[in-house]
Amino acid sequence: DKGNHRHFMEKEIHEQPEVVSHALAHYVDLGNHTVDPAATGLIDFSSLRGLAISACGTAYLSGLIGKYWFERYARLPVEIDVASEFRYREIPLSADQAALFISQSGETADTLASLRYCREAGLKIGAVVNVKESTIARESDAIFPILAGPEIGVASTKAFTCQLTVLASLAIAAGRARGTISEAEEKQLIKSLAEMPRLMNAVLNTIEPQIEALARELSRYKDVLYLGRGTSYPLAMEGALKLKEISYIHAEGYAAGELKHGPIALIDENMPVIVIAPHDRFFEKTVSNMQEVAARGGKIIFVTDEKGAAASKLPTMATITLPNVAEIVSPMIYSLPIQLLAYHTAVFMGTDVDQPRNLAKSVTVE
Ligand code: F6R
Numbered sequence: 001d002k003g004n005h006r007h008f009m010e011k012e013i014h015e016q017p018e019v020v021s022h023a024l025a026h027y028v029d030l031g032n033h034t035v036d037p038a039a040t041g042l043i044d045f046s047s048l049r050g051l052a053i054s055a056c057g058t059a060y061l062s063g064l065i066g067k068y069w070f071e072r073y074a075r076l077p078v079e080i081d082v083a084s085e086f087r088y089r090e091i092p093l094s095a096d097q098a099a100l101f102i103s104q105s106g107e108t109a110d111t112l113a114s115l116r117y118c119r120e121a122g123l124k125i126g127a128v129v130n131v132k133e134s135t136i137a138r139e140s141d142a143i144f145p146i147l148a149g150p151e152i153g154v155a156s157t158k159a160f161t162c163q164l165t166v167l168a169s170l171a172i173a174a175g176r177a178r179g180t181i182s183e184a185e186e187k188q189l190i191k192s193l194a195e196m197p198r199l200m201n202a203v204l205n206t207i208e209p210q211i212e213a214l215a216r217e218l219s220r221y222k223d224v225l226y227l228g229r230g231t232s233y234p235l236a237m238e239g240a241l242k243l244k245e246i247s248y249i250h251a252e253g254y255a256a257g258e259l260k261h262g263p264i265a266l267i268d269e270n271m272p273v274i275v276i277a278p279h280d281r282f283f284e285k286t287v288s289n290m291q292e293v294a295a296r297g298g299k300i301i302f303v304t305d306e307k308g309a310a311a312s313k314l315p316t317m318a319t320i321t322l323p324n325v326a327e328i329v330s331p332m333i334y335s336l337p338i339q340l341l342a343y344h345t346a347v348f349m350g351t352d353v354d355q356p357r358n359l360a361k362s363v364t365v366e
Contacts, residue, residue: 007353009153009246013339016158017200020332023147023162027169030194033187040173042142043098043126045074048174052093052123053080054114055102056363058156058241059163063102064234065331066167073181073189074174083110084366087117095122100144102167103127104151104159105362106134113366115139128166130159144170153354154361155246157339160238161200161332168193168328192326196333199325203336207320208344211337214301214318215344223271224249225263227256227289229282231331235338236276242342246356247349256282256289267298272317275300276338278330279307287312303337 005011024030027039051070053063060082067078079091083101087110093099099118103111106129115136119125127140130148137143146162172189175181181189218224224243228236237253244251254263256275267273273293277286291314293300299317302309309321320337346353 006347007153007343009155009157009343009353012151012153012158013336013343014204015149016161016336017197017204019148019158020161020165020200021197023165024169024193024196026145026147027166028190028193033190033194035169035173035176035186035190040170042144043124044177045076045098045174046177047096048076048098049094049096050077050079052086052091052097052099052118053078053102054083054086054099055111056083056108058160058238059102059104059108059111061234061238061241062160062163062167063100065164065231066100066171068231069168069171069328070174073171074178075180076174076178083108083114087114093118093121093123098124098126100126100128101136101140102163103134103136104130104146104148104156106131106136107362107364108136109364109366112136112139128163130162154356154359155242155342155353157335161335164332164335165193165196189328192328195326196329199323199329199333200336203322203333207322207337208340210318210320211340212344214320215341216348217317218249218272218341218345219247219348221270221272222250223266224251224274225266225271226251226253226274226276227259227286228253228276229256229286230280232276232278232282232286232334235331235334236274238335239274239276239338239342242339243345245359246342246346246351246353248351248357249345249349256286259289259292264292264296267293267296269297269299272299272301274303274341276303276334277308278305278322278327278334279311279324280327280330283308283311287314290314303334
């Protein structure tokens with residue numbers, strides 16, 4: 001049932017404040033601002049030498065953001081790859097590592113094959129899944145449900161932000177278990193995560209008219225480039241994936257710093273560049289990349305916050321201004337304009353948003 005929404009994808013985008021709050025409530029104690037040991041302690045992070053993460057598509061991109069968090073907060077080295085490569089790479093693995101497999105459906109063939117490969121190598125296996133009765137869940141030692149509720153739209157939206165919520169909680173738990181973050185830091189991070197539902201609602205209630213107008217314009221282009229740094233880099237790739245799969249506009253996501261190593265040759269007035277740049281410790285660097293785009297006549301769609309919008313004087317095709325948010329929640333909050341822009345562009349193009357051509361919700365072939 002789509003309720004009063006035109007598509008499941010639209011409904012699922014708007015469900016995010018509610019579902020991320022369910023996911024969060026499962027993994028953290030919102031009264032004391034601590035992680036919940038029962039939910040997060042199914043893997044003993046304290047003595048791990050490393051963590052392997054594998055997944056496909058959007059789930060892989062949530063894992064890539066998770067890597068930044070596990071390395072930063074838990075000082076835990078993360079080996080991550082798309083499942084179709086991971087399983088064939090002959091990665092040296094050992095029983096003092098654990099592995100996480102991220103999958104909405106829990107049935108993705110390559111992800112399951114990577115899981116079996118890691119089990120063979122003696123790793124403790126965790127499944128970050130939406131479907132708790134799935135094969136990937138059944139073959140795991142520990143199940144970390146993302147609690148997104150059924151996701152019907154083929155393009156993953158609420159599963160992505162719920163995966164991020166779970167990974168952020170696990171990274172904080174791992175940081176506490178390993179003594180790499182203090183109790184005070186844990187409280188601060190969880191207080192920031194607790195702000196997510198309110199911030200998501202605020203964003204969803206304000207940006208849609210601007211995004212719709214922008215989507216009408218974007219639907220006239222054939223190629224779009226997304227740039228970001230830090231956790232905004234996987235988000236740039238997620239933005240490009242979402243746009244290409246439902247609107248069929250060619251899009252690429254790049255690390256902002258890679259611009260001058262190739263893609264800058266493509267910059268002209270025919271390829272809008274979407275720059276994802278919260279006012280964080282990477283902001284100045286990203287703005288200097290944006291400058292390089294502007295200097296070559298590139299059209300910029302600047303996705304930033306109030307501080308960022310005030311700090312940059314560069315001309316843009318549009319500036320989407322979000323509230324100032326803590327670094328750990330920015331991937332979840334910035335997912336919203338990214339998803340809505342892809343959604344409304346596809347609606348303007350008249351494509352089958354919930355069931356894009358050639359795609360299936362669950363990919364059970366390798
Ligand atoms: C993109 C998308 C796909 C899936 C991928 C993995 O919007 O939906 O890229 O993320 O096929 O699927 P799961 O998470 O079910 O393993």
